[in-house]
Amino acid sequence: MFATVLHNLKSPENTGLILRTHVAFGGEHFVMVGPEPWRFKKRTQAFSRRLERISSIVYLPDDDALFTWCQAEGFAPIGIEIAENSTLLPKFQFPDRPAIIVGHEGRGLSDAFLRRCAGVVTVPQFGPVGCLNVAVSGSLALYELNRNRPLERPIEGHRFCVGESERVDCVDKPDARVPLAVPTGLCGEPHP
Ligand SMILES: C[S@@+](CC[C@H](N)C(=O)[O-])C[C@H]1O[C@@H](n2cnc3c(N)ncnc32)[C@H](O)[C@@H]1O
Numbered sequence: 001m002f003a004t005v006l007h008n009l010k011s012p013e014n015t016g017l018i019l020r021t022h023v024a025f026g027g028e029h030f031v032m033v034g035p036e037p038w039r040f041k042k043r044t045q046a047f048s049r050r051l052e053r054i055s056s057i058v059y060l061p062d063d064d065a066l067f068t069w070c071q072a073e074g075f076a077p078i079g080i081e082i083a084e085n086s087t088l089l090p091k092f093q094f095p096d097r098p099a100i101i102v103g104h105e106g107r108g109l110s111d112a113f114l115r116r117c118a119g120v121v122t123v124p125q126f127g128p129v130g131c132l133n134v135a136v137s138g139s140l141a142l143y144e145l146n147r148n149r150p151l152e153r154p155i156e157g158h159r160f161c162v163g164e165s166e167r168v169d170c171v172d173k174p175d176a177r178v179p180l181a182v183p184t185g186l187c188g189e190p191h192p
Helices: 012-024 042-048 063-073 111-115 134-146
Strands: 003-007 029-033 056-060 076-080 098-102 119-122
Touching: 003 012, 003 063, 012 029, 012 042, 012 134, 029 063, 056 063, 063 076, 076 134, 098 134
Parallel strands: 003 029, 003 098, 029 056, 076 098, 076 119
Antiparallel strands: none
């Protein structure tokens, strides 16, 4: 199992995208570090598909709280960042219970922060651009972490099967037999 950590992210779109990837790969906790709890409004939800409603969301105010939480929960903090003494993603041996941490869109993760991590991982780049989008790099790390897991869900048509009781539109009405809000399934709608 793993946790995904957003370190002071600002963009609703990036937040929603990473949350959706986190859920798709079966993450345990979605941790948001920042001074205020995140408010999931329309711009985030356009990308999260409202999956925050079925996620364990943990809000932590600062770095000390994050590293204390990781220790208490048995997670190894792994910084995803471009850094000189990092391991390239394809070579990285993930620990059993990693907390995958991505950084602020402008500032990234500081060297001081990375020194407190159990590992630092860089996604290799080959073309003339300084860095990747944070949601892309986080998603690549989550894919790499999970890519050897046996496939747990069957594919039906163009979707992975999702049990009715797991679906976000049933969260507020556990007895609902027929979902109302997403009639064609979580991947049936057009999306941004
Ligand atoms: C846009 S970058 C931060 C800005 C960057 N440090 C700079 O100076 O331009 C935002 C976040 O994306 C992630 N990131 C982007 N490219 C990455 C790469 N090649 N490898 C690992 N993480 C990356 C890191 O988590 C980083 O903190």
